[in-house]
Amino acid sequence: MKNAIVLVSGGLDSATVAAIAKSQGFEVHALSFDYGQRHKIELDAARRVVASLGIRHHAVTAIDLRQFGGSALTADIVVPKDRDLSSAHDIPVTYVPARNTIFLSFALAYAEVVGAEDVFIGVNALDYSGYPDCRPEFIAAFETLANLATKAGVEGKQHLKIHAPLMQLDKAAIIRRGTELGVDYALTLSCYDPQPPNIACGTCDSCQLRAKGFAEAGIPDPTIYRPTA
Amino acid sequence: MKNAIVLVSGGLDSATVAAIAKSQGFEVHALSFDYGQRHKIELDAARRVVASLGIRHHAVTAIDLRQFGGSALTADIVVPKDRDLSSAHDIPVTYVPARNTIFLSFALAYAEVVGAEDVFIGVNALDYSGYPDCRPEFIAAFETLANLATKAGVEGKQHLKIHAPLMQLDKAAIIRRGTELGVDYALTLSCYDPQPPNIACGTCDSCQLRAKGFAEAGIPDPTIYRPTA
Numbered sequence: 001m002k003n004a005i006v007l008v009s010g011g012l013d014s015a016t017v018a019a020i021a022k023s024q025g026f027e028v029h030a031l032s033f034d035y036g037q038r039h040k041i042e043l044d045a046a047r048r049v050v051a052s053l054g055i056r057h058h059a060v061t062a063i064d065l066r067q068f069g070g071s072a073l074t075a076d077i078v079v080p081k082d083r084d085l086s087s088a089h090d091i092p093v094t095y096v097p098a099r100n101t102i103f104l105s106f107a108l109a110y111a112e113v114v115g116a117e118d119v120f121i122g123v124n125a126l127d128y129s130g131y132p133d134c135r136p137e138f139i140a141a142f143e144t145l146a147n148l149a150t151k152a153g154v155e156g157k158q159h160l161k162i163h164a165p166l167m168q169l170d171k172a173a174i175i176r177r178g179t180e181l182g183v184d185y186a187l188t189l190s191c192y193d194p195q196p197p198n199i200a201c202g203t204c205d206s207c208q209l210r211a212k213g214f215a216e217a218g219i220p221d222p223t224i225y226r227p228t229a
Numbered sequence: 230m231k232n233a234i235v236l237v238s239g240g241l242d243s244a245t246v247a248a249i250a251k252s253q254g255f256e257v258h259a260l261s262f263d264y265g266q267r268h269k270i271e272l273d274a275a276r277r278v279v280a281s282l283g284i285r286h287h288a289v290t291a292i293d294l295r296q297f298g299g300s301a302l303t304a305d306i307v308v309p310k311d312r313d314l315s316s317a318h319d320i321p322v323t324y325v326p327a328r329n330t331i332f333l334s335f336a337l338a339y340a341e342v343v344g345a346e347d348v349f350i351g352v353n354a355l356d357y358s359g360y361p362d363c364r365p366e367f368i369a370a371f372e373t374l375a376n377l378a379t380k381a382g383v384e385g386k387q388h389l390k391i392h393a394p395l396m397q398l399d400k401a402a403i404i405r406r407g408t409e410l411g412v413d414y415a416l417t418l419s420c421y422d423p424q425p426p427n428i429a430c431g432t433c434d435s436c437q438l439r440a441k442g443f444a445e446a447g448i449p450d451p452t453i454y455r456p457t458a
Contacts, residue, residue: 063292068335070342091380098338101378105334106297109327113299132383141377145370149330151320154361 001027003116004163005107008032008058010045011190012210013122013166016178018053020165021120023181029057029114031107035099036066038073041196045189052187057114061106071096072192079193081203091130092205094192100133104142104162112150117158119146124166124174139164171213179219186222199224230256232345233392234336237261237287239274240419241439242351242395245407247282249394250349252410258286258343260336264328265295267302270425274418281416286343290335300325301421308422310432320359321434323421329362333371333391341379346387348375353395353403368393400442408448415451428453 004026008014021028032046043060050058069075072093080092100123107119123134132138143162152158166174178185190210191200200207202225214221233255237243250257261275272289279287298304301322309321329352336348352363361367372391381387395403407414419439420429429436431454443450 059296061293061296064290065338067288067290068338068342070338091383095380097341097380098334098378101337101374102331102334105327105331108330109294109297109299112326113297132380133378135377138374138377141370141374145330145367145374148364148367148370149327149362151324151326151361154320 001025002118003027003029003114004118004120005029005031005111005116006120007103007107007122008046008049010042010049010188012185012188013124013174015049015183015188016174017120017122017165018049018055019178019181019183022053026118028055029110029116030055031110032058032060033103034060034062036064036074039192039194041194042189045187045198048187052184059110063102065096068097079204081201083205085205085208091132094205095131108146108149111160112152112158118161118163120163120165122166123164124169126168126170136167171209172216175213175217175219195226199226201226230254231347232256232258232343233347233349234258234260234340234345235349236332236336236351237275237278239271239278239417241414241417242353242403244278244412244414244417245403246349246351246394247278247284248407248410248412251282255347257284258339258345259284260339261287261289262332263289263291265293265303268421268423270423271418274416274427277416281413288339292331294325297326308433310430312434314434314437320361323434324360337375337378340389341381341387347390347392349392349394351395352393353398355397355399365396400438401445404442404446404448424455428455430455
């Protein structure tokens with residue numbers, strides 16, 4: 001079996017990607033980050049997802065992005081609620097500087113050490129929050145970089161491919177695909193501002209996109225939402 | 230003053246780069262990594278270099294590359310000694326998987342948060358150890374990536390430039406340049422296998438390149454070497 005690295009956050013998208021990588025026959029090495037995120041309990045969701053898919057390798061890497069801050073997820077900036085996403089075109093304050101660049105860099109190290117040529121990431125360019133490091137041109141540039149960066153690549157032993165299988169899917173299509181593959185979305189957590197153990201706010205951008213996805217897919221939403229006042 | 234991020238390891242090259250960035254009028258934000266390196270005492274050298282250059286900002290970021298291993302610097306692999314570098318063309322075991330990709334990714338986060346457009350790194354393609362992530366094509370690919378990765382870049386507020394001012398210099402030329410700029414190389418530590426507080430082995434690849442550089446530059450070598458048996 002070929003090894004693959006899959007970035008697993010604990011959210012809906014990366015759970016789907018992990019299931020896709022497994023369905024393609026890869027021996028999945030999951031990689032998650034304890035990066036100082038406000039919604040750190042997503043790591044519990046990541047562990048549940050990894051266990052439920054029978055993935056045997058899971059690295060959780062600690063990095064301190066609070067040291068740099070600059071985001072509602074890593075600094076004392078309020079997570080926006082009840083935004084009208086249909087008219088919002090700016091990059092929101094939940095953007096974390098260089099996050100996917102950092103995550104993919106660690107995935108590259110992990111890939112080289114376990115001899116993997118395939119790295120999977122759950123970014124998508126449709127129902128997303130406008131983050132620059134979720135776009136196809138970013139992923140293509142990282143793949144180019146990756147093939148110049150490693151010893152195994154230079155020696156011709158490794159040709160790295162960055163897979164972003166959700167890139168052109170909307171949230172409903174992602175949910176349908178994961179449901180076909182048996183993903184249990186009740187285990188996942190998408191909310192930027194959750195309460196333990198697994199309670200979503202229902203109003204942040206990520207909750208809105210998720211709820212809309214289940215509704216459009218016509219699949220019951222298993223998310224536990226915080227009661228409104 | 231314009232902010233710049235400078236990667237500072239504590240070695241000779243990055244000390245020179247920090248002095249170059251200062252001489253170009255940048256407000257330097259130094260960035261070092263506690264990454265599980267065998268020669269962790271290089272961080273003391275980094276702090277000495279930063280202080281001696283009057284740099285007021287210094288972030289030391291902890292990341293655990295021992296979690297992945299795969300290098301003589303981050304795993305239980307012996308650091309090679311007394312190699313004949315004139316005939317060695319392979320990438321040595323001191324290569325750390327994806328290290329410069331990871332370091333530059335964090336520099337990118339730091340740059341975005343402090344509004345810097347300039348990132349300096351002390352790689353060079355002549356007197357180096359054959360690492361793939363020290364080559365001009367790697368640096369160029371990272372710069373392309375960086376300009377696709379950030380919010381500030383996408384919004385047109387930031388155009389990132391990765392400076393590698395040592396790229397085409399040999400070690401003697403680097404030492405001459407730093408000496409002109411007043412760098413005190415006695416503060417630096419290049420050795421991969423040092424002893425506290427600042428004693429170099431004299432025989433690893435890095436020590437060999439450094440000693441040869443001072444000899445060729447005709448500048449006294451201030452390095453403290455371990456007595457040979």
